[in-house]
Amino acid sequence: GAGVSQSPRYKVAKRGQDVALRCDPISGHVSLFWYQQALGQGPEFLTYFQNEAQLDKSGLPSDRFFAERPEGSVSTLKIQRTQQEDSAVYLCASSPPSNWYSSYEQYFGPGTRLTVT
Amino acid sequence: AQTVTQSQPEMSVQEAETVTLSCTYDTSESDYYLFWYKQPPSRQMILVIRQEAYKQQNATENRFSVNFQKAAKSFSLKISDSQLGDAAMYFCAYRMLNSGTYKYIFGTGTRLKVLA
Numbered sequence: 050g051a052g053v054s055q056s057p058r059y060k061v062a063k064r065g066q067d068v069a070l071r072c073d074p075i076s077g078h079v080s081l082f083w084y085q086q087a088l089g090q091g092p093e094f095l096t097y098f099q100n101e102a103q104l105d106k107s108g109l110p111s112d113r114f115f116a117e118r119p120e121g122s123v124s125t126l127k128i129q130r131t132q133q134e135d136s137a138v139y140l141c142a143s144s145p146p147s148n149w150y151s152s153y154e155q156y157f158g159p160g161t162r163l164t165v166t
Numbered sequence: 167a168q169t170v171t172q173s174q175p176e177m178s179v180q181e182a183e184t185v186t187l188s189c190t191y192d193t194s195e196s197d198y199y200l201f202w203y204k205q206p207p208s209r210q211m212i213l214v215i216r217q218e219a220y221k222q223q224n225a226t227e228n229r230f231s232v233n234f235q236k237a238a239k240s241f242s243l244k245i246s247d248s249q250l251g252d253a254a255m256y257f258c259a260y261r262m263l264n265s266g267t268y269k270y271i272f273g274t275g276t277r278l279k280v281l282a
Contacts, residue, residue: 080268091170091257091272092211105267138209144268153199153261155270157211 051075053158055141061164062131070126070161074143081124082155083116084140092140098124131165138162168193170260172273179248180281186233187243187276189258197263200234201270202243205255214256217241219263245278253280 054073062068074081079100084092085108094108100121109116113132118124128135142155169192179185191200202214217225217234224232229246245252255277259270 082269084270089274091172091274092270093272094269097267097269105269107267108269140209140211142211142270153263153268154201154213154216156213157203160209162209 053141053143053156055139055158055161057161058159059162059164061166064131064133064165066131067127067129068131068163070128070139070163072124072126072141072158074122074124074141075145075156077145078143078156079121079146080144080155081118082142082144083124083126084142085110086138086140086160088137095126095139128163131163133165136163136165168195168260168262168271170258170271170273172258172276174276175274176277176279178279178281179245181248181250183248184244184246185248185278187245187256187258187278189241189243189273191239191241191258191260191271193239193260193262195262199261199263200232200241201259201261202230202232202241203257203259203272204252205257205275207254211257215243248280250280250282253278 081098083095086092096116097105098118113129115127138160140160141158198219200217203211215227233242255275257275258273
């Protein structure tokens with residue numbers, strides 16, 4: 050079946066612009082995660098949804114970052130007033146329900162590379 | 167707080183040879199999961215192998231195996247019969263077993279080069 054998809058794959062924004070990054074999880078997956086991966090680093094957790102509920106947003110670096118998943122499927126990560134330090138790859142991952150085998154595994158999308166100039 | 171450390175920024179291996187990538191972690195939990203992910207230049211993270219901490223037996227997946235030392239909090243990945251397609255960034259990751267947050271904590275990665 051189809052994997053996790055993300056759009057756009059690449060985004061260039063001028064400093065101060067707002068951006069919206071989209072994630073389509075695997076059908077039936079209830080958990081959705083956003084990670085930020087700076088150049089040469091490992092992914093760092095931003096936020097976690099179970100269905101439409103945002104259960105953990107402890108990794109969001111500032112109040113300029115906002116994520117939503119209103120219908121429990123597609124999710125959008127929004128960054129307001131982008132800064133150069135926001136330049137990174139943003140990865141989305143989803144996990145199956147807890148009663149599925151391998152519910153603890155995360156399936157990753159290809160990421161969106163954001164460059165802020 | 168849990169941390170994951172990969173102390174080898176880069177490793178090289180000759181094609182068909184064996185290489186071991188190191189990972190150590192710090193946690194006060196007794197039950198958790200450990201993973202190795204591969205990230206090729208396309209950026210898609212691909213699960214290589216997983217280990218449940220409550221299982222004493224080391225996980226194996228074809229040419230990939232782990233050496234899980236729970237007391238030492240060590241989780242190394244062995245790649246046998248290395249192939250050119252194995253060249254990628256490899257990330258070690260940790261996840262608590264029972265937690266309200268199911269986030270992964272990643273190491274900084276090891277870049278593996280495979281020499282023909």
